[in-house]
Amino acid sequence: MPNFASAVADGQDEGFAMFDNFVYSGNDDFYNSNPLPGPSSFYNPILPGWNSDPSICRAGDDYFMVTSTFSYFPGVPLFHSKDLLNWKQVGYVLDRPSQLPLDGQKTSEGIFAPAISYNPNNKTFYMITTNIRLGNFFVKTKDPFGEWSDPIRLPDVGGIDPSFFFDDNGKAYIVNNDAPEGPAEYDGHRAIKVREFDVATDKTVGPTKVLVNKGVHPEDKPIWIEGPHMYKINGKYYLMDAEGGTSDMHSEVIFRSDSPFGPFVPAKQNPILTQRHLPADRPNPVTCAGHADLVQTPEGDWYAVFLACRPYDGKSENLGRETFLMPVRWNADGFPYITEGNETVPLVSEVKGATRGNDVTFGNFTYKDDFSSAELDLGWFSLRAPASTFCSLSKNKGYLTMPCIDVKASEMKTPALVTRRISHHKFECSTRLTFSPAQAGDKAGLMLYKDENHQYLLCVVKTNDGRQVEVLKVSDGGAEEVMAFSPINNDNNDISLKVTSDGPTFSFHYSKNGNDWETLKTGVDAYYLTTRNAGGFTGTTIGLYTSSK
Known part of the structure; x- marks a missing residue:
């Protein structure tokens, strides 16, 4: 394996891949055939591609939103908006190794369900979350565009999905999902608990109290009550939770009380968001809707962000759980709701009074990177x-230079993989690289990555007889199946690689001159990388990869 630091210092290029561009272009049919109707309209999802477990807060005219990252680094992307319509990623909350220890964790472990809150009593932003191997913690800052603190552990808060609630009387609380009091009565039996939090000492105080046991209808044995958020609205305390698991039966439910310690009474209209009862063959289905958070505009309107999926065949997707935005309505009983009856989550919606800009996060878009900046763009991880x-x-100006290290993406280590979210069913992604492999087994190319056991790789590989371009399928334990290959002998070591997708299948192409493309393999099953097949909580990513193994 090349020594990265010494090779950079002495200018060595053998065993390194030099990527000089990356182009990703989405071309989904829905966006092409459904132009946005007005300046305040937008496409759902507002954060397309895997952006699960969204949480949102407002401070003055500024909105901030975060999503889960599991075992990717940096952790917890931070998005900012002035109007709920135009969003921009401005950084990561967890951008230092001291904040984000992830060694040995599977792709779908790591950071679960971050919740962002603003405490107007001390003008401080808080982000609280779970590192699944290490427990619950929070970080805080006065300047969300700047540096966040190192983790402050919460050893007395168990379970997952913690969230802060800052009351207008200066008191603070943490609500979270946890095991029930006593033995669980069935698989998925969970509870929502609350504990007071002392802002001055950054510690919990007083006893823990169960607010919800099982769910809205305990007699039905509901599963996975989780993702709690508490709000105070018109003098009443509202507790909103996800219920039903984060797959097809996902939903959002809400309760109300006169005290943050309850008792909490469920709304008769529950669930206030779900798509689980709708016909599977409906056009452009949105599924798995739930795990919501609410925010109020300065004008008094309410909106919800939540996760949901867009399957290409009604059930399977590579996009992961995406972030959707919808206006919130209120019923005669004084409860908020997002959908009711047979309403579907709309793929086109609007934010009242906002004006859409030219650089938005949604719809069909093209992303290009020529690696001319001093740092990687925020979309990479x-x-x-x-x-x-x-x-x-x-090392080489205008290139992303990566060595062939002796780590594979199937290992729970840090492989040489720089990757981005897939945001469309139909897309084209390409890169051009210069690659002079040092030894047999050295490889570099484009990887479609779902987790340690589910990957496709289009790459240049050094063999005992020369070099070839290959399509590899990676399965359990890192086993590799060569699905297609072609010898290459171009003298300048330059080659272009391209992956295309029509939703259900991928196709793999290469070019020796950057203009004339040769197809190496078509009709490769995308289902292999879907959550439906592979499991886990992340979506598929696509990126640049090297290895000597």
């Missing part, structure tokens, strides 16, 4: 540790 541990933007 790696697994378990910073990308700077294995790649360089300065």
Whole structure:
């Protein structure tokens, strides 16, 4: 394996791949055939591609939103908006190894369900979450665009999905999902608990109290009450939770009380958001809707962000759980709701009074990177540790340079993989690289990554007889199946690689001159990488990969 630091210093290029561009272009049919009707309209999902477990808060005119990242680094992307319509990623909350220890964790472990809150009593932002191997913690800052604190552990808060609630009387509370009092009566039997939090000492105080046991209808044995958020609205305390598991039976439910310690009474209209009862063959289905958070505009209107999925065949998707935005309505009983009856989650909606800009997060878009910047764009991430541990933007100006290290993406280590979310069913993604492999087994190319055991790789590989371009399928334990290959002998070591998708299938192409494309393999089953098949909580990503194994 090349020594990365010494090779960078002495200018060595053998065993390194130099990627000089990356182009991703989405081309979904719905966006092409349904132009947005007005300046305040937008496409759902507002954060397309895997952006699960959204949480939102407002401070003055500023909205901030975060989503889950599990075992990717950096952790917890931070999005900012002035109007709920135009969003921009402005950084990551967890961007230092001291904040984000992920060694040995599976792709779908790591950071679960971050919740962002603003405490107007001390003008401080808080992000609280679970590192699934290490427990619950929070970080805080006065400046969300700047640096967040190191983790402050919460050893007395168990379970997952903690969330802060800051009352207008200066008191603070943490609500969370946890095991019930006494033995669980069935698989998925959980409870929502609350405990007071002392802002001055950053510690919990007083006893823990169960607010919800099982769910809205305990007699029906509801599963996975989780993702709690508490709000105070017109003098009443509202507790909103996800219920039913984060797959097809997902939903959102709500309760109300006169005290943050309850008792909480469920709304008769529950669930206030779900798509689980709708026909599977409906056009452009949105499924798995739930895990919501509410925010109020300065004008007094309410909106919800929540996760949902867009399957390409009614049940399977590579996009993961995406972030949707919808206006909130209120019923005669004084409860908020997002959908009712047979309403579907709309793929086109609007934010009243906002004006759509030119650079939005949704719809069909093209992303290009020529790696001319000093740092990687915020949309890139790696697994378990910073990308700077294995790649360089300065070694060769205008290139992302990556060594062939002796780690595979099937290992629970940090492979040389720099990757991004897939945001469309139909897309085209390409890169051009210069690659002079040092030894047999060295490889570099484009990887479709779901988890340690589900990957496709289009790459250049050094063999005992020369070099070839291959399509590899990676399965359990890192086993590799060569699905297609073609010898290449171009003298300048330059090659272009391209992956295309029509939703159900992928196709893999290469070019020796950057213009004339040859098809290596078509009709490769996308179902293999879907959550339906592979499980887990993340969507499929696509990115640049090297390895010597």
